[in-house]
Amino acid sequence: MSETTTQNPEALIPQFQFERLLNQDSQGRRIILLGKIASQPALLTIERAAFSTSTAHLSTFVSSLTDVQNLGDNDIYRWYLARSNNSASLPHDLKVNLIYPCTPKHIAKYTPQPLRYVTETPSIYATHVRPWIEQQRAEGRLNWVFNILEGRTEQDDVLFCAWDGPEDERFLLLPDLNWDRKTMRSLHLLCLPARRDKWSVRDLGKADVPWLKDMLIRLRGAVASLYGTGGAKVVGEEVVQPDMLKFYLHYQPTYHHLHIHIVSTLLDAGTTQAVGKALDLQLVIAILEALPGDNASMADMDLSYAIGEGSDLWKAVWEPLLLQKSTSDAA
Amino acid sequence: MSETTTQNPEALIPQFQFERLLNQDSQGRRIILLGKIASQPALLTIERAAFSTSTAHLSTFVSSLTDVQNLGDNDIYRWYLARSNNSASLPHDLKVNLIYPCTPKHIAKYTPQPLRYVTETPSIYATHVRPWIEQQRAEGRLNWVFNILEGRTEQDDVLFCAWDGPEDERFLLLPDLNWDRKTMRSLHLLCLPARRDKWSVRDLGKADVPWLKDMLIRLRGAVASLYGTGGAKVVGEEVVQPDMLKFYLHYQPTYHHLHIHIVSTLLDAGTTQAVGKALDLQLVIAILEALPGDNASMADMDLSYAIGEGSDLWKAVWEPLLLQKSTSDAA
Numbered sequence: 001m002s003e004t005t006t007q008n009p010e011a012l013i014p015q016f017q018f019e020r021l022l023n024q025d026s027q028g029r030r031i032i033l034l035g036k037i038a039s040q041p042a043l044l045t046i047e048r049a050a051f052s053t054s055t056a057h058l059s060t061f062v063s064s065l066t067d068v069q070n071l072g073d074n075d076i077y078r079w080y081l082a083r084s085n086n087s088a089s090l091p092h093d094l095k096v097n098l099i100y101p102c103t104p105k106h107i108a109k110y111t112p113q114p115l116r117y118v119t120e121t122p123s124i125y126a127t128h129v130r131p132w133i134e135q136q137r138a139e140g141r142l143n144w145v146f147n148i149l150e151g152r153t154e155q156d157d158v159l160f161c162a163w164d165g166p167e168d169e170r171f172l173l174l175p176d177l178n179w180d181r182k183t184m185r186s187l188h189l190l191c192l193p194a195r196r197d198k199w200s201v202r203d204l205g206k207a208d209v210p211w212l213k214d215m216l217i218r219l220r221g222a223v224a225s226l227y228g229t230g231g232a233k234v235v236g237e238e239v240v241q242p243d244m245l246k247f248y249l250h251y252q253p254t255y256h257h258l259h260i261h262i263v264s265t266l267l268d269a270g271t272t273q274a275v276g277k278a279l280d281l282q283l284v285i286a287i288l289e290a291l292p293g294d295n296a297s298m299a300d301m302d303l304s305y306a307i308g309e310g311s312d313l314w315k316a317v318w319e320p321l322l323l324q325k326s327t328s329d330a331a
Numbered sequence: 332m333s334e335t336t337t338q339n340p341e342a343l344i345p346q347f348q349f350e351r352l353l354n355q356d357s358q359g360r361r362i363i364l365l366g367k368i369a370s371q372p373a374l375l376t377i378e379r380a381a382f383s384t385s386t387a388h389l390s391t392f393v394s395s396l397t398d399v400q401n402l403g404d405n406d407i408y409r410w411y412l413a414r415s416n417n418s419a420s421l422p423h424d425l426k427v428n429l430i431y432p433c434t435p436k437h438i439a440k441y442t443p444q445p446l447r448y449v450t451e452t453p454s455i456y457a458t459h460v461r462p463w464i465e466q467q468r469a470e471g472r473l474n475w476v477f478n479i480l481e482g483r484t485e486q487d488d489v490l491f492c493a494w495d496g497p498e499d500e501r502f503l504l505l506p507d508l509n510w511d512r513k514t515m516r517s518l519h520l521l522c523l524p525a526r527r528d529k530w531s532v533r534d535l536g537k538a539d540v541p542w543l544k545d546m547l548i549r550l551r552g553a554v555a556s557l558y559g560t561g562g563a564k565v566v567g568e569e570v571v572q573p574d575m576l577k578f579y580l581h582y583q584p585t586y587h588h589l590h591i592h593i594v595s596t597l598l599d600a601g602t603t604q605a606v607g608k609a610l611d612l613q614l615v616i617a618i619l620e621a622l623p624g625d626n627a628s629m630a631d632m633d634l635s636y637a638i639g640e641g642s643d644l645w646k647a648v649w650e651p652l653l654l655q656k657s658t659s660d661a662a
Contacts, residue, residue, distance in 0.1 A: 009401040009404050009409045009411070009429075010399050010400070010401050010411075012409070012429060012431060013393065013396060013399045013411065013413070013427065013429065014393075014394055014396075014399075016393045016394075016429075018389055018390045018392070018393060020386075021384055021386075021389060022438070022441055022442055023441050023442060023443050024382070024384065027381060028380075028381025028382055028384070029360060029379055029380075029381055029382065031382050031384065031389075032441050033389065033393070034438060035393075037431050037432075040431065040432040041431075041432060041433050041434075041438070042429060042430065042431035042432065042433055043428075043429070043430040043431070043433045043437055043438065043441060044393065044427065044428070044429055045427065045428040045429075045441075046382070046392075046393075046413075046425055046426075046427050047425065047426040047427075047428075048360055048379035048380075048382075048424065048425065048426075049360075049379075049412065049422070049423055049424050049425055049426050050358060050359025050360055051355070051359055051360065051362050051377070051379075051422075052422040053352055053355060053359070053362065055351075055352075057422065058349055058352060058362075058364065059349045061349070061377075062344065062345075062347045062349060062364070062366075062375065062377075063345055063347075064421070065344060065345075068341050068344045068345075069341070070340040070341050073340050078340045078343070080340070080341075080344065081380070082344070082377075083416075084416070084421060084424060085414075085415070085416030085421065085424075090395070090415060090416065091380070091382075091383040091388065092380055093379065093380050093415060093416075093424065094377055094378065094379065094380055095377075095378040095379075095380050096344065096375065096376065096377050096378075097374075097375070097376040097378075098340075098343060098344065098347075098373060098374070098375055098376075099373065099374040100343060100368050100371065100372075100373035100374070101368075101371040101372060101373065102372050102373055102374045103372075106374055107353070107365060107372070107374065110353055110354050110363050110374060110376075111353055111354060112354050112516075112597070114572075114575065115575060115596035115597055116574045116575060116596065117574055117575060117576060117577055117596055118574070119613060185443075241445075243447050243448055243449070244445065244446060244447060244448060245448060246448055246606055246607050246637065248606045265446040265447070265448050265607065265637045266443070266446055268601070268602075269600065269601055269602045269604070269605030269606075269608075270599070270600055270601070271599075271600045273600070273604075273605040273606045273607075274600030274604040274605060274606075274609075275577055275579045275600075275604045275605075275609045275610075275611045276577050276596065276604075276611065277600075278605075278606045279606075279614075280606045280607065280635060282450060282633065282635040283610075283633075283634070283635065285633075286632045286633040286634070286635075287618055287621070287632070289633075290618070290621075290622055290627075290631065290632050291621055291622070291623075292622075292623035296621075300621065301617045301618070301621050302613065302614075302616075302617040302620075303614070303617070304611060304613040304614065304617075306577065306596045
């Protein structure tokens with residue numbers, strides 16, 4: 001072992017001479033620095049640690065915050081920067097959100113809830129889930145989507161509008177709410193087709209393959225013209241290349257008007273892209289192509305997904321179904 | 332608007348009276364506290380902020396760290412806790428890793444690399460990818476897997492051993508390297524089947540459906556007996572219920588001996604579960620059931636995935652293929 005590796009490990013850190021930022025995660029809470037210690041190259045990864053969750057610590061933690069700086073507020077919602085320390089020379093190390101006064105609904109929303117993994121068979125879909133979706137749509141839950149599609153709201157957000165062809169081929173491209181609209185590596189867009197007969201992936205059939213493939217090509221083109229080399233909205237030197245995009249659908253989705261998520265391959269993957277929620281659009285196309293019979297569709301397959309016990313679909317469909325099953329199993 | 336909502340927002344935070352920890356993400360870098368302000372309920376979310384990445388800040392940041400505490404070291408690798416501040420009364424807020432001296436290979440590994448999204452057709456698989464996998468296997472890259480299966484290494488890690496049936500039905504259950512082996516909400520296990528004829532999801536065919544379904548049932552049972560109510564390895568009050576598990580495969584996997592990832596539905600989803608990497612095992616089973624013909628298999632479908640330009644498969648297969656394509660497109 002060389003001399004450099006046998007030194008007191010604590011003594012090495014203060015000797016680190018910073019050269020450049022090599023990498024960071026897209027949340028920016030882990031940075032990798034390249035530098036030198038005693039003229040030899042060294043890599044230093046610095047990561048924000050977990051909070052202590054001991055009651056003793058937490059009961060005094062909030063009152064110990066310093067330099068609390070309000071960034072904005074809207075009714076009962078407020079957001080801030082703060083410091084866990086008194087080092088005014090350092091940037092703020094905490095983000096804080098306050099909901100006050102909060103309601104029991106807020107508390108229920110943020111309380112951990114069991115997340116079940118269920119398998120929706122074609123028969124459960126047809127008998128229980130589809131009628132439930134129909135009811136959601138009838139209650140006007142999609143009016144905000146139709147308002148966007150009909151040009152009444154959010155027109156400033158529309159990034160690309162494919163509106164010249166037949167109605168069934170029209171679509172809009174919008175930024176996802178979670179995207180900061182400038183960082184290319186965390187690009188996240190949504191494609192909203194204009195047609196209203198596709199409620200979810202369940203409504204995609206073999207006959208839709210040419211439509212889906214064509215939309216994929218046009219979406220890649222739209223993203224390239226916006227964010228590719230020479231694109232309209234490129235910020236700094238970052239660009240998105242057409243083969244650095246992922247396309248996926250959610251099942252179950254938050255709202256039942258078919259929409260396609262488009263993300264950069266470099267975006268840190270979270271729940272939005274995860275097994276049990278996201279279905280790769282190119283995999284869906286490959287499945288539809290492989291299924292036998294001209295009328296084959298995604299309504300004919302078992303689809304499994306994670307579902308929270310607090311969700312409306314759980315309460316309306318899955319809880320009664322499982323209760324019924326356990327009663328009949330016991331009989 | 333009530334009086335409580337029109338107060339100076341900054342003045343509200345110091346008034347927060349902590350009652351209990353309501354929720355946290357599985358990394359522990361975001362906590363949600365329930366409490367009261369002036370006798371009314373309030374929810375406070377506190378999150379570690381991103382690091383500043385300005386060169387001015389980074390060039391002094393490392394030397395400003397205090398209370399650096401070494402946790403361990405192995406050759407050129409060392410890990411630490413540290414503080415970004417002088418508040419010795421607070422827990423350490425940073426985790427630090429040092430690789431020193433590091434090599435150009437380390438630097439390449441941590442440098443951001445383009446991540447492409449490719450579609451592997453059945454023909455590209457058969458002609459290029461399968462021969463490459465065969466070569467990887469011939470080079471002895473799976474010896475560590477065979478050592479585990481043959482009981483030569485890591486036997487202390489085996490959580491469950493299904494070894495009584497015919498060889499083709501045997502499997503081992505191990506903890507994933509990224510799991511801390513105690514936090515139930517972030518449970519992550521790996522199932523290693525004993526049979527060596529299944530290199531990846533590509534080798535799964537319609538005839539494997541009964542085997543896969545049987546393995547799913549036995550795996551749920553094994554997890555329940557280990558970590559369910561009354562389980563052998565339950566820590567504290569947390570248990571895992573059989574319908575709170577997700578099962579998935581990677582394509583491309585890191586090593587080409589079929590293995591199944593098993594995670595809690597509550598685990599924060601990252602790249603391991605993401606579109607372009609993970610395939611839901613129950614979806615794979617549903618696809619195999621839906622495919623026509625007794626000999627149908629996952630080798631017959633387009634499979635898309637994200638692949639880094641630094642990876643061996645990219646260099647051996649995709650880069651030459653795409654170069655060839657662009658040459659023939661230009662001709």
